[in-house]
Amino acid sequence: MKGRMRSHVNAVDQIATGTHGLRARRGRTLLTALGIAIGIASMVSVLGISSSSRAELVAELNALGTNLLAVQPGSNTFGETVQMPEAAPDMIRRIGPVESAGSLTKINTSARRNEHIPTTNGQGLDVVAVEPDLFVTVGAKPAVGRTIDDSTEELPVVVLGSVAAERLGIRSLADGPRVFISNRWFDVVGILEPLALNPDIDRSVMMGYPAAVRELGIKPAATQIYVRTDQDRVEAVRAVLGRTASPGAPNEVQVSRPSDALEARTKVDQNLQNLLLGLGGVALLVGGVGIANVMVISVLERRTEIGVRRALGATRRHIRIQFVLESSLLSALGGALGVALGIGVTIAYANSQGWLIDIPPLGVGGGVAASLLIGAIAGLYPAAKAARLDPADAVRPM
Numbered sequence: 001m002k003g004r005m006r007s008h009v010n011a012v013d014q015i016a017t018g019t020h021g022l023r024a025r026r027g028r029t030l031l032t033a034l035g036i037a038i039g040i041a042s043m044v045s046v047l048g049i050s051s052s053s054r055a056e057l058v059a060e061l062n063a064l065g066t067n068l069l070a071v072q073p074g075s076n077t078f079g080e081t082v083q084m085p086e087a088a089p090d091m092i093r094r095i096g097p098v099e100s101a102g103s104l105t106k107i108n109t110s111a112r113r114n115e116h117i118p119t120t121n122g123q124g125l126d127v128v129a130v131e132p133d134l135f136v137t138v139g140a141k142p143a144v145g146r147t148i149d150d151s152t153e154e155l156p157v158v159v160l161g162s163v164a165a166e167r168l169g170i171r172s173l174a175d176g177p178r179v180f181i182s183n184r185w186f187d188v189v190g191i192l193e194p195l196a197l198n199p200d201i202d203r204s205v206m207m208g209y210p211a212a213v214r215e216l217g218i219k220p221a222a223t224q225i226y227v228r229t230d231q232d233r234v235e236a237v238r239a240v241l242g243r244t245a246s247p248g249a250p251n252e253v254q255v256s257r258p259s260d261a262l263e264a265r266t267k268v269d270q271n272l273q274n275l276l277l278g279l280g281g282v283a284l285l286v287g288g289v290g291i292a293n294v295m296v297i298s299v300l301e302r303r304t305e306i307g308v309r310r311a312l313g314a315t316r317r318h319i320r321i322q323f324v325l326e327s328s329l330l331s332a333l334g335g336a337l338g339v340a341l342g343i344g345v346t347i348a349y350a351n352s353q354g355w356l357i358d359i360p361p362l363g364v365g366g367g368v369a370a371s372l373l374i375g376a377i378a379g380l381y382p383a384a385k386a387a388r389l390d391p392a393d394a395v396r397p398m
Contacts, residue, residue: 028294029330029333032290032291032330032334033330033331033333034334035287035290035334036284036287036288036290036291036330036331036334036335036337036338036371036374037334037337037338039286040334040335040337040339040341040342040368040370041338041339041341041342041345042338042342043281043284043367043370044338044343044346044363044364045341045343045346047360047362047363048342048345048350048363049345049349049350051360051363052355052359053355054358055357055358059356066257067099067228067229067230067231068197068226068227068257068258069228069229069234069238070227070255070258071225071226071241071242071254072084072223072253073246073252073254074251074252074253074254075252082246082249082252083221084222084225084245084246085221085246086219088222088244088245089101089131092227092245095241097229097230097233098228098229099228099230100133100136100227101137101225101227102130102135102136102137102138102225102226103130103222103224103225103226104128104129104131104134104206104223105128105129105130105209105218105219105222105223105224106126106128107126107216107218109127109216110123110127110181111123111127111158111168111179111181111205112179112180112181113169113170113179113180114180115183124167125163125164125167125168126200126203126204127181127205127207128205128206129206129208129209129212129213129220130207130208130209131209132147132148132149132150132153134226135192137228138195138198138201138226138228139195140193140195141192141193142190142191142192142193143191143192144173144191145159145173145188145190146159146189147159147190148206148207148208152189153209153210154208154210154214155208156185156186156187156211157186157188157207157211158179158181158186158189158207159188159190159191159192159205159207160179160191160204160205160206161195161201161204161205162191162192162193162194162202163194163199163202164202164203164204165191170188171191173191179205181205181216182215184215184216186207186215197258198226198258200224227241238257242255284374287331287374288331288375289378291330291331291374292327292378292379294330295323295330295378295382296381296382296385298323298326299323299382299386299389302386306319306386307389316387316388320383320384320386320387322383322386323382324376324383325379327375327378328375328379331371331372331374331375331378332368332371334371335367335368335370335375336371338371339364339368346359347359
């Protein structure tokens with residue numbers, strides 16, 4: 001007696017039957033795929049925007065350097081603010097790995113556009129005396145004019161930070177602008193470009209130490225010293241700056257690295273990214289439930305088709321493969337659409353912010369893989385339901 005003939009369906013036929021339902025109901029297919037697309041798009045765009053932001057930050061840090069340190073006086077055991085020795089900048093410059101150092105001293109006065117503005121209206125600007133080396137150390141470049149140097153540090157002239165110039169309403173040097181400081185006029189000889197790592201300098205009106213001592217009677221004790229070091233010796237220099245700047249009381253000196261603030265921002269961005277990825281995952285889960293729901297409806301609508309296929313020899317396994325494949329392809333369509341949409345959102349947003357565009361391949365590949373996985377899982381129950389249908393019952397009118 002001959003054995004029972006087994007049914008065989010090749011891969012091409014299996015794909016054809018798996019896509020039949022999708023092609024027959026294109027409107028439903030598109031709307032269902034959009035549910036997955038929204039979840040994938042949100043996840044890809046979050047990863048892409050976060051990665052582009054970090055790439056821009058890394059490029060900014062590389063341009064500005066992470067080897068800049070800032071030294072300022074702290075407080076004593078009684079909580080009183082102390083002063084650093086006047087020789088502190090020169091002592092710091094003697095440290096081997098130090099490439100350059102420049103100090104500034106805040107002056108207890110205000111800068112005004114003219115003498116008619118009340119002295120209480122300082123507009124949030126600092127008036128500071130600076131060493132010419134400060135500009136080289138912090139990488140400050142003049143947008144217009146010049147900086148304080150050896151030829152101008154003794155003259156009654158000032159250089160404005162970018163924010164200070166904006167608040168004082170000075171945008172060019174064409175009309176010979178001046179500012180009024182402590183009942184004296186100072187000519188503006190330069191305006192600096194913005195400094196990402198030094199917002200305090202952006203808000204400052206700067207003059208040379210000799211001019212500040214002669215015109216305003218200050219004592220040249222630094223309130224801030226910026227130090228540029230060898231990139232490979234930053235931590236070693238940081239460890240000795242306190243006792244170098246103030247040998248008698250190193251614990252009264254604070255040492256910081258301005259780039260730490262930018263690096264801390266990446267941690268905040270990472271936390272926000274995790275939150276948004278979680279929301280994208282919820283959207284993806286909702287899309288998967290939508291696919292499962294549509295596939296269950298599809299099984300009910302195609303009972304006759306399933307019954308005829310079973311009657312013609314299709315096995316339960318073939319029916320299961322058909323509906324799991326259909327569900328996976330539906331989800332993959334949404335995944336591909338979501339990836340394209342997420343990339344588009346990332347490019348548009350990065351361009352609007354002037355960032356570098358960085359789309360992680362892992363995000364793109366992960367988006368497609370996640371959609372396939374969701375689709376396969378969502379199709380398991382409908383596929384099992386379809387495979388359990390009895391051929392006789394399936395072709396019987398409901």
